[in-house]
Amino acid sequence: MIWSKRNILFFSVTDKLVLIVLRLGAVIAALVMLLILIFLLTESWPALIQITPTRFLTDASWHPLESTYNLTPMFSGTLLASVGALVLAIPLGLASALFIVFYASARLATSYRRLIELLAGIPSVVFGFWGLTTLVPLITQLHPPGASLLAAILVLTLMILPTITLTAFSAPQAVPDEFLRGATALGLSRWGMISGVALPAARIGIVAGIILAAGRAIGETMAVLMVAGNVVQHPAGLFDPIRTLAANIALEMAYAMGDHRAVLFVTGFLLMLLIIILAVAADWLKKNSQDWSASS
Amino acid sequence: MNKRLLYRDHLAQWLIYLAVLTVSAVFIWILSDLTRGGITHLSWDFLTESPHDAGRSGGIGPILISTFWILLVALTAALPLAWTAAILLAEFVSSSSRFGIIVRFSLQVLAGVPSIVFGLFGNAFFSIYLGMGFSILSGGLTLACMLLPILVSTAKAGLCAVPQSYRLSAAALGMSKTASLIHLLLPAAAPALAAGLLLGIGRAIAETAALIFTSGYVDRVPGSLLDSGRALALHIFDLSMNVPGGDQPAYASALVLVALLLCINILVIKFAYGLQRKRIMPV
Numbered sequence: 001m002i003w004s005k006r007n008i009l010f011f012s013v014t015d016k017l018v019l020i021v022l023r024l025g026a027v028i029a030a031l032v033m034l035l036i037l038i039f040l041l042t043e044s045w046p047a048l049i050q051i052t053p054t055r056f057l058t059d060a061s062w063h064p065l066e067s068t069y070n071l072t073p074m075f076s077g078t079l080l081a082s083v084g085a086l087v088l089a090i091p092l093g094l095a096s097a098l099f100i101v102f103y104a105s106a107r108l109a110t111s112y113r114r115l116i117e118l119l120a121g122i123p124s125v126v127f128g129f130w131g132l133t134t135l136v137p138l139i140t141q142l143h144p145p146g147a148s149l150l151a152a153i154l155v156l157t158l159m160i161l162p163t164i165t166l167t168a169f170s171a172p173q174a175v176p177d178e179f180l181r182g183a184t185a186l187g188l189s190r191w192g193m194i195s196g197v198a199l200p201a202a203r204i205g206i207v208a209g210i211i212l213a214a215g216r217a218i219g220e221t222m223a224v225l226m227v228a229g230n231v232v233q234h235p236a237g238l239f240d241p242i243r244t245l246a247a248n249i250a251l252e253m254a255y256a257m258g259d260h261r262a263v264l265f266v267t268g269f270l271l272m273l274l275i276i277i278l279a280v281a282a283d284w285l286k287k288n289s290q291d292w293s294a295s296s
Numbered sequence: 297m298n299k300r301l302l303y304r305d306h307l308a309q310w311l312i313y314l315a316v317l318t319v320s321a322v323f324i325w326i327l328s329d330l331t332r333g334g335i336t337h338l339s340w341d342f343l344t345e346s347p348h349d350a351g352r353s354g355g356i357g358p359i360l361i362s363t364f365w366i367l368l369v370a371l372t373a374a375l376p377l378a379w380t381a382a383i384l385l386a387e388f389v390s391s392s393s394r395f396g397i398i399v400r401f402s403l404q405v406l407a408g409v410p411s412i413v414f415g416l417f418g419n420a421f422f423s424i425y426l427g428m429g430f431s432i433l434s435g436g437l438t439l440a441c442m443l444l445p446i447l448v449s450t451a452k453a454g455l456c457a458v459p460q461s462y463r464l465s466a467a468a469l470g471m472s473k474t475a476s477l478i479h480l481l482l483p484a485a486a487p488a489l490a491a492g493l494l495l496g497i498g499r500a501i502a503e504t505a506a507l508i509f510t511s512g513y514v515d516r517v518p519g520s521l522l523d524s525g526r527a528l529a530l531h532i533f534d535l536s537m538n539v540p541g542g543d544q545p546a547y548a549s550a551l552v553l554v555a556l557l558l559c560i561n562i563l564v565i566k567f568a569y570g571l572q573r574k575r576i577m578p579v
Binding site: 011012014015018019021022023024025026027028029030032033034035036039040042043091092095096098099103112114115116117118119121122123124125126127128129130132133134158161189190191192194195215218219220221222225226246249250253254264265268269271272275276278279280283 | 301302304305308309311312313315316318319320322323325326329330333376377378379380381383384385388395398399402403404405406407408409410411412413414415416417419420421425441444448472473474477498501502503504505508509529530532533536537543546547550553554557558560561565
């Protein structure tokens with residue numbers, strides 16, 4: 001039945017009840033975030049009060065059973081893998097986006113976009129498995145041991161490429177047509193139009209996509225764990241095995257006790273903070289990017 | 297146009313085509329690798345039998361059942377919360393009010409949290425603090441936390457895509473807010489809700505890192521929700537990392553998982569097609 005009412009300026013009794021239920025749901029949903037923060041903090045508290053934070057940087061090595069907690073090899077591993085993946089994924093992702101918006105016919109553009117969306121849907125464990133059974137043996141032929149920084153970079157590239165393409169492609173698409181028509185009328189070539197008009201206008205959206213992709217690369221666990229070799233060391237080259245912060249948590253949580261467990265929670269907390277900062281920055285950029293449609 | 301510019305244009309074009317070809321080729325490479333490796337091992341028996349010898353022989357029957365239960369727990373917990381939050385944010389609370397800002401911000405932050413951190417939280421809160429141990433319930437609830445943001449954002453985008461004139465007409469006819477929601481807005485946004493639900497299901501069955509320390513490794517058929525159960529994605533991980541000689545069943549399991557996810561994603565695209573896809577597909 002349809003409830004109607006005499007006066008639409010005020011909520012009816014049903015509306016008020018519904019509103020209470022809705023508010024309750026939303027409050028619980030918002031509290032989940034708080035709960036996660038509280039539990040990460042309480043679990044990492046023992047480590048935070050007993051171990052001075054500088055020890056994470058200055059301890060002799062990562063031997064948690066002997067109470068030495070040097071996290072720097074994991075920091076460098078995470079950083080190198082993420083940066084390497086970004087270096088490969090940014091050109092490929094941007095080229096894919098430009099292909100969809102400017103180069104492909106409508107049909108081809110749609111099917112290529114579907115392909116990218118399906119690539120985004122492949123789970124990380126399958127990427128890891130494929131990397132382990134296909135990429136790692138190939139890299140071993142090139143330079144043993146195979147499971148290495150390079151393998152991690154390649155797998156991560158495939159995983160973050162869709163993020164870059166799908167955010168970047170909506171950015172140049174939002175550039176108004178008259179900009180592009182103006183560019184063509186001025187006699188700019190297609191690449192001149194893209195590099196001189198479309199990309200600068202879409203700059204902020206693209207950067208936001210790259211930041212999101214960086215967040216994904218830093219937080220990715222399973223795929224990297226399966227192909228990176230997981231040796232705690234500063235890699236000397238692309239063929240050296242590495243261990244990332246996220247992989248370290250997944251590897252050692254199973255047997256970690258006491259301070260060791262608390263240190264793993266500290267790294268989880270750090271990862272979360274880092275990625276929150278990146279996500280907020282990307283969102284802020286998106287909000288503050290110039291809305292061309294409004295100005296035309 | 298002078299010659300140098302013409303060259304530059306051709307070069308850019310070829311580079312872009314090359315990048316597109318590379319990406320497509322790698323995608324096809326992955327799919328064909330999985331198909332080639334898994335198709336011979338795949339059979340009806342593989343889907344229904346129990347795993348033997350740590351998964352080297354036998355099938356994935358109990359693992360599919362565990363995956364289903366984990367998914368069901370996650371959706372039962374997450375859907376009511378997510379959709380009420382989405383309705384509230386889209387229809388009742390202005391996005392500039394303090395309440396709206398807080399809820400939106402916390403969901404946005406939640407969306408960025410890496411899955412291994414959800415695993416840590418689930419282990420500390422559900423498994424240990426609430427005493428659920430390694431169980432389907434604990435894993436499902438951890439996944440529910442993970443699914444909240446994606447379910448909220450898709451449902452909210454779907455509701456926001458319903459034209460404003462619907463709301464104005466409903467108000468002009470004197471329909472109450474609740475009535476217009478039930479009879480007008482929710483049916484109009486149903487495809488978006490369905491697309492969001494499917495995306496959530498896809499995320500849930502693809503998840504590994506959040507489940508290792510919450511739902512556990514046991515590969516028997518779970519007797520109750522408090523039993524440990526191994527999810528399909530975790531089975532692939534275990535076979536390829538911890539079981540020497542487990543590649544064949546791992547290929548077949550990966551093929552099952554990818555086929556499931558491809559079907560789900562194609563359905564999502566179908567559902568979302570009529571709507572403005574850009575707005576309801578999170579990146």
